[in-house]
Amino acid sequence: MSVSFNQITNRCSMKRIEFDWWAERSTPNVRSMNLEYCSPGHAESTDAVTDFDLAESNNKCLHENIWFAGNDLFNDIFENIDDCTDACRRSVDCKALSYNNANRICYLKTTNSGLRATRNNAYDSLNMECDRSAIELSCQREDINFAGADITSIATSNPEECIQLCRDHDDCKSITFRESDNYCWIKNKRGGASGPVVAAGIWSMNMECDNSAVTNLDCAREDWNFPGADLRYIQTDDLEECVRYCRDTEECVAFSINNANGYCYLKRMRGGSVGPTPAANYVSLNMVCDNSDVDNLDCIREGFNFPGADLRNIIVADERECVEHCRDTQNCVALTFRESDNRCYLKSKRGGSVGPYPTAGHNSMNMVCDNSDVDNLDCIREGFNFPGADLRNLIVADERECVKHCRDTQDCVSLTLDCIRFRESDNRCYLKNKRGGSSGPNPTAGHNSMNMVCDNSEPDLDCAREDTDFPTSDIKYLNNIMDLEACVRLCWDTEECVAVSYSRDLNRCNIKRNTFDWWQEKPTSNSVSINMGC
Helix, strand or coil, X not given: CEEEEECCCCEEEEECCCCCHHHCCCCCCEEEEECHHHCHHHHHHCCCCCHHHHHHHHHHHCEEEEEEECCEEEEEECCCHHHHHHHHHCCCCCCEEEEECCCCEEEEECCCCCCEEEEEEEEEEEECCCCCCXXXXXXXXXXXXXXXXXXXXXXXXXXXXXXXXXXXXXXXXXXXXXXXXXXXXXXCCCCCCCCEEEEEEEEEEECCCCCCCCCCHHHEEEEEECXXXXXXXXXXXXXXXXXXXXXXXXXXXXXEEECCCCEEEEECCCCCCCCCEEEEEEEEEECCCCCCCCCCHHHCEEEEECCCCEEEEEECCCHHHHHHHHHCCCCCCEEEEECCCCEEEEECCCCCCCCCEEEEEEEEEECCCCCCCCCCHHHCEEEEECCCCEEEEEEECCHHHHHHHHHCCCCCCEEEXXXXXXXXXXXXXXXXXXXXXXXXXXXXXXXXXXXXXXXXCCCCCCCCEEEEECCCCEEEEECCCCCXXXXXXHHHCCCCCCEEEEECCCCEEEEECCCCCHHHCEEEEEEEEEECCC
16 A cells, blocks of 8 residues: 655555555655555665675675566666665565676566576676575485576586575476586476486485485385386486486375396376286385274175276285275275186276166275265255266166265266165166266156255345346256245256346246346246246
8 A cells, every 4th residue: 555645636546455665656745655665564674775785785695797587576787686685675576686797687586596697707696685505415415416496597507506506596396507617507306307316426415305214214115116106217227326316306296116137217196197016026015005904894885886987907815905905095985806716907087987776796895985874864855856967877776875885986976766666675776977967957756865964944035135146057957946945955966056036926936057247137916936056
Protein backbone atom coordinates (compact mmCIF):
# COMPACT_ATOMS: atom_id res chain seq x y z
CA MET A 1 0.00 0.00 0.00
CA SER A 2 1.15 3.58 -0.73
CA VAL A 3 -0.27 7.10 -1.09
CA SER A 4 0.45 10.25 -3.09
CA PHE A 5 -0.74 13.71 -1.92
CA ASN A 6 -1.04 16.75 -4.24
CA GLN A 7 -0.47 19.90 -2.18
CA ILE A 8 -2.03 22.15 -4.84
CA THR A 9 -5.33 20.26 -5.29
CA ASN A 10 -5.38 18.62 -1.84
CA ARG A 11 -6.04 15.31 -3.61
CA CYS A 12 -5.01 12.06 -1.92
CA SER A 13 -4.42 9.05 -4.21
CA MET A 14 -4.33 5.66 -2.50
CA LYS A 15 -2.35 2.90 -4.28
CA ARG A 16 -2.72 -0.84 -4.00
CA ILE A 17 1.04 -1.47 -4.45
CA GLU A 18 4.31 -0.12 -3.09
CA PHE A 19 6.81 1.70 -5.33
CA ASP A 20 10.54 1.17 -5.42
CA TRP A 21 12.84 4.19 -5.83
CA TRP A 22 13.46 3.50 -9.53
CA ALA A 23 9.69 3.44 -10.24
CA GLU A 24 9.13 6.93 -8.82
CA ARG A 25 8.32 10.00 -10.97
CA SER A 26 9.51 13.46 -9.93
CA THR A 27 6.45 15.76 -9.70
CA PRO A 28 6.44 19.27 -8.09
CA ASN A 29 4.12 19.79 -5.08
CA VAL A 30 3.39 16.05 -4.78
CA ARG A 31 4.52 13.99 -1.82
CA SER A 32 4.37 10.18 -1.79
CA MET A 33 5.11 7.42 0.66
CA ASN A 34 5.00 3.63 0.93
CA LEU A 35 3.13 2.77 4.11
CA GLU A 36 5.12 -0.33 4.95
CA TYR A 37 8.42 1.47 4.45
CA CYS A 38 7.43 3.77 7.28
CA SER A 39 7.13 0.98 9.83
CA PRO A 40 9.89 1.06 12.45
CA GLY A 41 11.38 -2.29 11.41
CA HIS A 42 11.57 -1.38 7.74
CA ALA A 43 12.89 2.09 8.36
CA GLU A 44 15.75 0.56 10.29
CA SER A 45 16.53 -1.85 7.46
CA THR A 46 16.64 0.94 4.86
CA ASP A 47 18.95 3.31 6.71
CA ALA A 48 21.65 4.91 4.60
CA VAL A 49 24.49 2.48 3.87
CA THR A 50 27.87 3.64 5.15
CA ASP A 51 31.05 3.61 3.06
CA PHE A 52 32.42 0.98 5.43
CA ASP A 53 29.41 -1.28 4.85
CA LEU A 54 29.77 -0.99 1.08
CA ALA A 55 33.48 -1.65 1.10
CA GLU A 56 33.00 -4.68 3.34
CA SER A 57 30.24 -6.04 1.08
CA ASN A 58 32.29 -5.52 -2.08
CA ASN A 59 35.41 -7.14 -0.65
CA LYS A 60 33.51 -10.12 0.67
CA CYS A 61 31.09 -10.95 -2.17
CA LEU A 62 32.70 -9.33 -5.22
CA HIS A 63 33.40 -11.36 -8.37
CA GLU A 64 35.77 -9.43 -10.63
CA ASN A 65 35.42 -9.81 -14.40
CA ILE A 66 32.14 -11.73 -13.98
CA TRP A 67 28.76 -10.82 -15.48
CA PHE A 68 25.56 -12.10 -13.87
CA ALA A 69 23.42 -12.55 -16.99
CA GLY A 70 19.62 -12.37 -16.87
CA ASN A 71 16.91 -11.86 -14.24
CA ASP A 72 17.26 -8.07 -14.43
CA LEU A 73 15.19 -5.89 -12.11
CA PHE A 74 16.34 -2.50 -13.38
CA ASN A 75 19.38 -0.77 -14.88
CA ASP A 76 20.69 2.79 -14.60
CA ILE A 77 23.97 4.71 -14.71
CA PHE A 78 25.87 5.16 -11.43
CA GLU A 79 29.24 6.72 -10.72
CA ASN A 80 30.77 3.58 -9.22
CA ILE A 81 29.94 0.10 -7.95
CA ASP A 82 29.44 1.43 -4.40
CA ASP A 83 26.56 3.60 -5.59
CA CYS A 84 25.23 0.62 -7.55
CA THR A 85 25.38 -1.48 -4.37
CA ASP A 86 23.59 1.24 -2.42
CA ALA A 87 20.79 1.23 -5.03
CA CYS A 88 20.44 -2.54 -4.70
CA ARG A 89 20.23 -2.30 -0.91
CA ARG A 90 17.42 0.24 -1.23
CA SER A 91 15.41 -2.00 -3.56
CA VAL A 92 13.19 -4.59 -1.91
CA ASP A 93 13.54 -7.20 -4.66
CA CYS A 94 17.25 -6.75 -5.45
CA LYS A 95 19.47 -9.68 -4.49
CA ALA A 96 22.50 -9.15 -6.73
CA LEU A 97 24.04 -6.75 -9.24
CA SER A 98 26.43 -6.48 -12.14
CA TYR A 99 28.32 -3.22 -12.82
CA ASN A 100 29.87 -2.28 -16.18
CA ASN A 101 33.04 -0.36 -15.36
CA ALA A 102 33.25 1.06 -18.91
CA ASN A 103 29.82 2.67 -19.35
CA ARG A 104 28.94 2.75 -15.61
CA ILE A 105 25.60 0.94 -16.14
CA CYS A 106 24.39 -0.87 -13.04
CA TYR A 107 22.16 -3.93 -13.48
CA LEU A 108 20.10 -4.93 -10.46
CA LYS A 109 19.09 -8.61 -10.28
CA THR A 110 16.11 -10.40 -8.73
CA THR A 111 18.04 -13.60 -7.95
CA ASN A 112 21.47 -14.42 -6.63
CA SER A 113 23.95 -14.52 -9.54
CA GLY A 114 21.16 -13.60 -11.97
CA LEU A 115 20.31 -16.43 -14.33
CA ARG A 116 23.93 -17.56 -14.69
CA ALA A 117 27.48 -16.23 -14.27
CA THR A 118 29.67 -15.66 -17.34
CA ARG A 119 33.20 -14.35 -17.85
CA ASN A 120 33.25 -10.71 -19.03
CA ASN A 121 36.18 -8.40 -18.30
CA ALA A 122 34.00 -5.27 -18.47
CA TYR A 123 31.92 -6.27 -15.42
CA ASP A 124 32.19 -6.82 -11.72
CA SER A 125 29.31 -8.57 -9.92
CA LEU A 126 28.21 -9.41 -6.42
CA ASN A 127 25.36 -10.86 -4.37
CA MET A 128 24.08 -8.78 -1.49
CA GLU A 129 24.59 -11.79 0.76
CA CYS A 130 27.13 -14.56 0.28
CA ASP A 131 28.81 -17.47 2.05
CA ARG A 132 32.56 -17.05 2.36
CA SER A 133 33.12 -19.59 5.12
CA ALA A 134 36.07 -21.95 4.85
CA ILE A 135 35.83 -24.32 1.90
CA GLU A 136 35.72 -27.98 2.88
CA LEU A 137 36.54 -30.61 0.22
CA SER A 138 35.34 -33.84 1.82
CA CYS A 139 32.66 -34.14 -0.90
CA GLN A 140 35.25 -33.97 -3.70
CA ARG A 141 35.28 -36.99 -6.05
CA GLU A 142 38.60 -37.34 -7.93
CA ASP A 143 38.55 -38.41 -11.60
CA ILE A 144 34.77 -38.20 -11.70
CA ASN A 145 32.59 -36.08 -13.98
CA PHE A 146 29.04 -35.12 -13.01
CA ALA A 147 27.88 -34.78 -16.62
CA GLY A 148 24.87 -32.66 -17.58
CA ALA A 149 22.41 -30.52 -15.61
CA ASP A 150 24.58 -27.47 -16.32
CA ILE A 151 23.50 -24.02 -15.21
CA THR A 152 26.61 -22.47 -16.77
CA SER A 153 30.26 -23.18 -17.50
CA ILE A 154 32.99 -20.64 -16.90
CA ALA A 155 36.77 -20.26 -16.74
CA THR A 156 37.85 -19.61 -13.15
CA SER A 157 41.06 -18.70 -11.38
CA ASN A 158 41.10 -21.73 -9.09
CA PRO A 159 38.82 -24.41 -7.56
CA GLU A 160 37.84 -22.09 -4.71
CA GLU A 161 36.31 -19.59 -7.14
CA CYS A 162 34.33 -22.41 -8.79
CA ILE A 163 32.92 -23.45 -5.41
CA GLN A 164 32.15 -19.83 -4.49
CA LEU A 165 30.27 -19.32 -7.77
CA CYS A 166 28.18 -22.39 -6.94
CA ARG A 167 27.50 -21.16 -3.42
CA ASP A 168 26.42 -17.82 -4.85
CA HIS A 169 23.82 -19.30 -7.25
CA ASP A 170 20.36 -20.07 -5.88
CA ASP A 171 20.01 -23.33 -7.84
CA CYS A 172 23.54 -24.76 -7.74
CA LYS A 173 23.85 -28.17 -6.07
CA SER A 174 27.12 -29.50 -7.52
CA ILE A 175 30.15 -28.63 -9.64
CA THR A 176 32.61 -30.28 -12.00
CA PHE A 177 36.14 -28.82 -12.27
CA ARG A 178 38.79 -29.47 -14.95
CA GLU A 179 42.24 -29.00 -13.51
CA SER A 180 44.12 -28.48 -16.79
CA ASP A 181 42.50 -25.07 -17.45
CA ASN A 182 40.54 -24.33 -14.25
CA TYR A 183 37.26 -24.68 -16.14
CA CYS A 184 34.17 -24.90 -13.95
CA TRP A 185 30.73 -26.37 -14.61
CA ILE A 186 27.96 -25.31 -12.24
CA LYS A 187 25.08 -27.84 -11.89
CA ASN A 188 21.48 -27.75 -10.69
CA LYS A 189 21.34 -31.44 -9.69
CA ARG A 190 23.42 -33.52 -7.31
CA GLY A 191 25.61 -35.78 -9.42
CA GLY A 192 24.72 -33.93 -12.62
CA ALA A 193 21.94 -35.12 -14.91
CA SER A 194 22.28 -38.86 -14.29
CA GLY A 195 25.19 -39.59 -11.98
CA PRO A 196 28.99 -39.98 -11.98
CA VAL A 197 31.19 -40.80 -15.00
CA VAL A 198 34.86 -41.78 -14.75
CA ALA A 199 36.98 -39.01 -16.32
CA ALA A 200 40.71 -38.49 -15.76
CA GLY A 201 41.83 -34.95 -14.86
CA ILE A 202 38.36 -33.92 -13.73
CA TRP A 203 36.90 -33.85 -10.24
CA SER A 204 33.36 -33.19 -9.10
CA MET A 205 31.57 -32.50 -5.84
CA ASN A 206 28.09 -32.06 -4.46
CA MET A 207 27.69 -29.08 -2.19
CA GLU A 208 26.18 -31.50 0.33
CA CYS A 209 27.04 -35.19 0.50
CA ASP A 210 26.85 -38.29 2.68
CA ASN A 211 30.24 -39.80 3.50
CA SER A 212 29.00 -41.86 6.45
CA ALA A 213 29.60 -45.60 6.70
CA VAL A 214 27.42 -47.76 4.47
CA THR A 215 24.81 -49.39 6.71
CA ASN A 216 22.08 -50.56 4.32
CA LEU A 217 23.63 -53.72 2.84
CA ASP A 218 20.83 -55.72 4.48
CA CYS A 219 18.74 -54.37 1.57
CA ALA A 220 20.90 -56.33 -0.92
CA ARG A 221 19.03 -59.00 -2.91
CA GLU A 222 21.48 -61.71 -4.06
CA ASP A 223 20.89 -63.20 -7.53
CA TRP A 224 18.19 -60.65 -8.37
CA ASN A 225 18.28 -57.94 -11.03
CA PHE A 226 16.22 -54.73 -11.00
CA PRO A 227 16.00 -54.20 -14.79
CA GLY A 228 15.11 -50.86 -16.35
CA ALA A 229 14.77 -47.31 -14.98
CA ASP A 230 18.52 -46.84 -15.53
CA LEU A 231 20.19 -43.51 -14.90
CA ARG A 232 23.68 -44.65 -15.84
CA TYR A 233 26.16 -47.46 -15.29
CA ILE A 234 29.68 -47.19 -13.88
CA GLN A 235 32.33 -49.77 -13.04
CA THR A 236 32.88 -50.33 -9.33
CA ASP A 237 35.07 -52.41 -7.05
CA ASP A 238 32.38 -53.57 -4.66
CA LEU A 239 28.83 -53.14 -3.41
CA GLU A 240 29.70 -50.32 -1.00
CA GLU A 241 31.20 -48.20 -3.78
CA CYS A 242 28.01 -48.65 -5.78
CA VAL A 243 26.02 -47.42 -2.76
CA ARG A 244 28.23 -44.31 -2.58
CA TYR A 245 27.72 -43.55 -6.28
CA CYS A 246 23.97 -43.85 -5.77
CA ARG A 247 24.16 -41.51 -2.75
CA ASP A 248 25.91 -38.93 -4.93
CA THR A 249 23.18 -39.05 -7.60
CA GLU A 250 20.05 -36.99 -7.00
CA GLU A 251 17.48 -39.32 -8.54
CA CYS A 252 19.11 -42.62 -7.56
CA VAL A 253 16.98 -44.79 -5.26
CA ALA A 254 18.24 -48.26 -6.22
CA PHE A 255 20.89 -50.09 -8.22
CA SER A 256 21.90 -53.46 -9.66
CA ILE A 257 25.51 -54.61 -9.83
CA ASN A 258 26.80 -57.28 -12.19
CA ASN A 259 29.42 -59.23 -10.25
CA ALA A 260 30.90 -60.64 -13.47
CA ASN A 261 32.14 -57.26 -14.75
CA GLY A 262 31.64 -54.92 -11.78
CA TYR A 263 29.18 -52.69 -13.61
CA CYS A 264 26.88 -50.77 -11.27
CA TYR A 265 23.55 -49.71 -12.78
CA LEU A 266 22.03 -46.73 -10.98
CA LYS A 267 18.19 -46.68 -10.96
CA ARG A 268 15.59 -43.93 -10.62
CA MET A 269 12.90 -46.35 -9.40
CA ARG A 270 12.89 -48.83 -6.52
CA GLY A 271 13.04 -52.31 -8.01
CA GLY A 272 13.80 -50.94 -11.46
CA SER A 273 11.02 -50.16 -13.91
CA VAL A 274 8.71 -53.13 -13.17
CA GLY A 275 10.25 -55.09 -10.29
CA PRO A 276 12.79 -57.86 -9.60
CA THR A 277 13.73 -60.72 -11.89
CA PRO A 278 16.01 -63.66 -11.03
CA ALA A 279 19.54 -63.21 -12.41
CA ALA A 280 22.68 -65.13 -11.45
CA ASN A 281 25.75 -63.00 -10.57
CA TYR A 282 23.61 -59.92 -9.91
CA VAL A 283 23.04 -58.15 -6.63
CA SER A 284 20.35 -55.48 -6.42
CA LEU A 285 19.55 -53.02 -3.66
CA ASN A 286 17.00 -50.34 -2.86
CA MET A 287 18.58 -47.53 -0.86
CA VAL A 288 15.66 -47.81 1.56
CA CYS A 289 13.89 -51.14 2.08
CA ASP A 290 11.44 -52.93 4.36
CA ASN A 291 12.81 -56.17 5.80
CA SER A 292 10.25 -56.45 8.59
CA ASP A 293 8.11 -59.55 9.02
CA VAL A 294 5.21 -59.83 6.60
CA ASP A 295 2.17 -58.96 8.70
CA ASN A 296 -0.51 -58.11 6.13
CA LEU A 297 -1.59 -61.58 4.98
CA ASP A 298 -5.05 -60.85 6.41
CA CYS A 299 -5.50 -58.90 3.14
CA ILE A 300 -5.40 -62.15 1.10
CA ARG A 301 -8.60 -62.91 -0.82
CA GLU A 302 -8.57 -66.67 -1.34
CA GLY A 303 -10.10 -67.93 -4.56
CA PHE A 304 -9.92 -64.53 -6.24
CA ASN A 305 -7.75 -63.22 -9.09
CA PHE A 306 -6.90 -59.54 -9.57
CA PRO A 307 -6.49 -59.71 -13.36
CA GLY A 308 -4.58 -57.05 -15.30
CA ALA A 309 -2.36 -54.11 -14.28
CA ASP A 310 0.63 -56.51 -14.24
CA LEU A 311 4.13 -55.19 -13.63
CA ARG A 312 5.95 -58.52 -13.70
CA ASN A 313 5.46 -62.19 -12.80
CA ILE A 314 8.03 -64.45 -11.11
CA ILE A 315 8.19 -67.87 -9.45
CA VAL A 316 8.31 -67.66 -5.62
CA ALA A 317 8.13 -70.01 -2.64
CA ASP A 318 4.87 -68.67 -1.20
CA GLU A 319 2.68 -65.62 -0.67
CA ARG A 320 5.14 -64.13 1.84
CA GLU A 321 7.94 -63.99 -0.70
CA CYS A 322 5.50 -62.50 -3.21
CA VAL A 323 4.72 -59.74 -0.70
CA GLU A 324 8.46 -59.09 -0.18
CA HIS A 325 9.00 -58.60 -3.92
CA CYS A 326 6.03 -56.25 -4.07
CA ARG A 327 7.56 -54.23 -1.21
CA ASP A 328 10.76 -53.93 -3.27
CA THR A 329 8.91 -52.63 -6.35
CA GLN A 330 8.11 -48.91 -6.50
CA ASN A 331 4.69 -49.06 -8.14
CA CYS A 332 3.50 -52.38 -6.71
CA VAL A 333 0.31 -52.07 -4.65
CA ALA A 334 -1.26 -55.50 -5.11
CA LEU A 335 -0.45 -59.07 -6.18
CA THR A 336 -1.96 -62.37 -7.28
CA PHE A 337 -0.46 -65.75 -6.35
CA ARG A 338 -1.24 -68.78 -8.53
CA GLU A 339 -1.05 -71.97 -6.49
CA SER A 340 -0.47 -74.39 -9.39
CA ASP A 341 3.04 -73.10 -10.13
CA ASN A 342 3.71 -70.59 -7.32
CA ARG A 343 3.71 -67.75 -9.82
CA CYS A 344 3.54 -64.26 -8.32
CA TYR A 345 1.98 -61.43 -10.34
CA LEU A 346 2.94 -57.94 -9.15
CA LYS A 347 0.25 -55.31 -9.82
CA SER A 348 0.27 -51.53 -10.25
CA LYS A 349 -3.39 -51.08 -9.22
CA ARG A 350 -5.33 -52.23 -6.19
CA GLY A 351 -7.58 -55.05 -7.32
CA GLY A 352 -5.85 -55.29 -10.69
CA SER A 353 -7.12 -53.33 -13.67
CA VAL A 354 -10.88 -53.63 -12.99
CA GLY A 355 -11.34 -55.48 -9.70
CA PRO A 356 -11.57 -59.03 -8.26
CA TYR A 357 -12.71 -62.07 -10.21
CA PRO A 358 -13.52 -65.47 -8.66
CA THR A 359 -10.83 -67.93 -9.85
CA ALA A 360 -10.03 -71.28 -8.24
CA GLY A 361 -6.39 -71.74 -7.25
CA HIS A 362 -5.67 -68.00 -7.13
CA ASN A 363 -5.12 -65.89 -4.03
CA SER A 364 -4.87 -62.10 -4.33
CA MET A 365 -4.24 -59.20 -2.00
CA ASN A 366 -3.74 -55.48 -1.86
CA MET A 367 -0.71 -54.35 0.12
CA VAL A 368 -3.02 -52.13 2.14
CA CYS A 369 -6.64 -53.17 2.69
CA ASP A 370 -9.72 -52.36 4.72
CA ASN A 371 -11.10 -55.32 6.64
CA SER A 372 -13.24 -53.27 9.01
CA ASP A 373 -16.96 -53.84 9.35
CA VAL A 374 -19.10 -52.41 6.56
CA ASP A 375 -20.66 -49.30 8.08
CA ASN A 376 -21.85 -47.29 5.08
CA LEU A 377 -25.01 -49.17 4.12
CA ASP A 378 -26.99 -46.02 4.91
CA CYS A 379 -25.79 -44.93 1.45
CA ILE A 380 -27.92 -47.63 -0.24
CA ARG A 381 -30.63 -46.28 -2.55
CA GLU A 382 -33.26 -49.01 -2.70
CA GLY A 383 -35.09 -49.37 -6.00
CA PHE A 384 -32.45 -47.42 -7.94
CA ASN A 385 -29.94 -48.51 -10.57
CA PHE A 386 -26.69 -46.61 -11.27
CA PRO A 387 -26.37 -47.66 -14.93
CA GLY A 388 -23.06 -47.54 -16.80
CA ALA A 389 -19.46 -46.79 -15.76
CA ASP A 390 -19.01 -50.51 -15.00
CA LEU A 391 -15.62 -51.90 -14.02
CA ARG A 392 -16.69 -55.52 -13.47
CA ASN A 393 -19.65 -57.59 -12.26
CA LEU A 394 -19.58 -60.68 -10.09
CA ILE A 395 -21.92 -62.84 -8.01
CA VAL A 396 -22.06 -61.99 -4.28
CA ALA A 397 -24.07 -63.02 -1.25
CA ASP A 398 -25.33 -59.55 -0.33
CA GLU A 399 -24.64 -55.82 -0.30
CA ARG A 400 -21.90 -56.17 2.33
CA GLU A 401 -19.83 -58.48 0.15
CA CYS A 402 -20.36 -56.15 -2.81
CA VAL A 403 -19.05 -53.23 -0.72
CA LYS A 404 -15.95 -55.24 0.28
CA HIS A 405 -15.13 -55.95 -3.38
CA CYS A 406 -15.51 -52.26 -4.16
CA ARG A 407 -13.13 -51.43 -1.30
CA ASP A 408 -10.57 -53.78 -2.88
CA THR A 409 -10.81 -52.11 -6.31
CA GLN A 410 -8.77 -48.96 -6.89
CA ASP A 411 -11.19 -47.09 -9.15
CA CYS A 412 -14.44 -48.28 -7.54
CA VAL A 413 -16.53 -45.47 -6.05
CA SER A 414 -20.05 -46.90 -6.34
CA LEU A 415 -21.95 -50.12 -7.01
CA THR A 416 -25.29 -51.58 -8.04
CA LEU A 417 -26.72 -54.87 -6.80
CA ASP A 418 -29.13 -56.62 -9.20
CA CYS A 419 -31.39 -58.68 -6.97
CA ILE A 420 -33.82 -60.12 -9.55
CA ARG A 421 -31.83 -61.24 -12.57
CA PHE A 422 -30.76 -64.45 -10.83
CA ARG A 423 -31.87 -66.51 -7.88
CA GLU A 424 -32.11 -64.71 -4.55
CA SER A 425 -28.79 -66.26 -3.49
CA ASP A 426 -27.06 -65.17 -6.71
CA ASN A 427 -27.13 -61.41 -6.50
CA ARG A 428 -24.97 -59.75 -9.16
CA CYS A 429 -22.72 -56.90 -8.01
CA TYR A 430 -21.70 -54.22 -10.51
CA LEU A 431 -18.61 -52.20 -9.51
CA LYS A 432 -18.57 -48.63 -10.87
CA ASN A 433 -15.90 -45.98 -11.47
CA LYS A 434 -18.27 -42.99 -11.23
CA ARG A 435 -20.56 -41.92 -8.43
CA GLY A 436 -24.10 -42.61 -9.59
CA GLY A 437 -22.89 -44.56 -12.62
CA SER A 438 -22.36 -42.88 -15.98
CA SER A 439 -25.29 -40.45 -15.77
CA GLY A 440 -26.92 -40.74 -12.37
CA PRO A 441 -29.63 -42.86 -10.71
CA ASN A 442 -32.56 -44.52 -12.51
CA PRO A 443 -35.58 -45.87 -10.61
CA THR A 444 -35.43 -49.65 -11.27
CA ALA A 445 -37.30 -52.34 -9.39
CA GLY A 446 -35.09 -55.06 -7.89
CA HIS A 447 -31.96 -52.93 -7.91
CA ASN A 448 -30.17 -51.35 -4.97
CA SER A 449 -27.30 -48.95 -5.54
CA MET A 450 -24.92 -46.91 -3.43
CA ASN A 451 -21.95 -44.57 -3.57
CA MET A 452 -19.12 -45.54 -1.24
CA VAL A 453 -19.29 -42.03 0.19
CA CYS A 454 -22.61 -40.19 0.29
CA ASP A 455 -24.37 -37.19 1.82
CA ASN A 456 -27.56 -37.97 3.72
CA SER A 457 -27.93 -34.58 5.39
CA GLU A 458 -30.98 -32.35 4.98
CA PRO A 459 -30.77 -30.21 1.81
CA ASP A 460 -30.38 -26.47 2.36
CA LEU A 461 -32.87 -24.84 -0.02
CA ASP A 462 -32.21 -21.20 0.88
CA CYS A 463 -30.71 -20.60 -2.57
CA ALA A 464 -33.68 -22.06 -4.46
CA ARG A 465 -34.99 -19.82 -7.26
CA GLU A 466 -38.79 -19.95 -7.39
CA ASP A 467 -40.62 -19.83 -10.75
CA THR A 468 -37.26 -20.34 -12.45
CA ASP A 469 -35.96 -22.96 -14.84
CA PHE A 470 -32.31 -23.65 -15.69
CA PRO A 471 -32.51 -24.46 -19.41
CA THR A 472 -30.04 -26.87 -21.13
CA SER A 473 -26.99 -28.68 -19.66
CA ASP A 474 -29.11 -31.69 -18.66
CA ILE A 475 -27.38 -34.86 -17.52
CA LYS A 476 -30.79 -36.55 -17.40
CA TYR A 477 -34.35 -36.07 -16.15
CA LEU A 478 -36.42 -38.27 -13.87
CA ASN A 479 -40.21 -38.33 -13.56
CA ASN A 480 -42.33 -39.03 -10.50
CA ILE A 481 -39.93 -37.30 -8.12
CA MET A 482 -42.00 -36.12 -5.16
CA ASP A 483 -40.31 -32.77 -4.32
CA LEU A 484 -37.26 -30.52 -4.67
CA GLU A 485 -35.50 -32.16 -1.71
CA ALA A 486 -35.61 -35.55 -3.46
CA CYS A 487 -34.35 -33.93 -6.66
CA VAL A 488 -31.39 -32.39 -4.81
CA ARG A 489 -30.53 -35.76 -3.28
CA LEU A 490 -30.44 -37.32 -6.75
CA CYS A 491 -28.04 -34.61 -7.78
CA TRP A 492 -25.84 -35.31 -4.76
CA ASP A 493 -25.66 -38.95 -5.84
CA THR A 494 -24.52 -38.04 -9.38
CA GLU A 495 -20.83 -37.30 -9.97
CA GLU A 496 -21.13 -34.44 -12.45
CA CYS A 497 -24.30 -32.83 -11.13
CA VAL A 498 -23.96 -29.24 -9.88
CA ALA A 499 -27.52 -27.86 -10.30
CA VAL A 500 -31.16 -28.98 -10.66
CA SER A 501 -34.48 -27.73 -11.95
CA TYR A 502 -37.71 -29.20 -10.58
CA SER A 503 -41.15 -28.92 -12.17
CA ARG A 504 -43.94 -29.14 -9.60
CA ASP A 505 -46.53 -29.55 -12.38
CA LEU A 506 -44.79 -32.62 -13.84
CA ASN A 507 -42.95 -33.89 -10.75
CA ARG A 508 -39.93 -33.90 -13.02
CA CYS A 509 -36.33 -33.48 -11.82
CA ASN A 510 -33.71 -32.29 -14.31
CA ILE A 511 -30.16 -32.72 -13.02
CA LYS A 512 -27.55 -30.41 -14.59
CA ARG A 513 -23.82 -30.53 -15.31
CA ASN A 514 -23.39 -26.72 -15.22
CA THR A 515 -24.31 -24.01 -12.73
CA PHE A 516 -26.39 -21.05 -13.89
CA ASP A 517 -26.02 -17.31 -13.36
CA TRP A 518 -29.05 -15.04 -13.01
CA TRP A 519 -28.95 -13.91 -16.63
CA GLN A 520 -29.09 -17.55 -17.83
CA GLU A 521 -32.30 -18.34 -15.94
CA LYS A 522 -35.67 -18.78 -17.67
CA PRO A 523 -38.85 -17.58 -15.90
CA THR A 524 -41.15 -20.63 -15.59
CA SER A 525 -44.18 -20.90 -13.33
CA ASN A 526 -44.30 -23.77 -10.82
CA SER A 527 -40.61 -24.56 -11.44
CA VAL A 528 -37.85 -24.13 -8.91
CA SER A 529 -34.09 -24.33 -9.54
CA ILE A 530 -30.97 -24.35 -7.41
CA ASN A 531 -27.18 -24.40 -7.83
CA MET A 532 -25.56 -26.89 -5.46
CA GLY A 533 -22.77 -24.69 -4.16
CA CYS A 534 -24.57 -21.38 -3.99
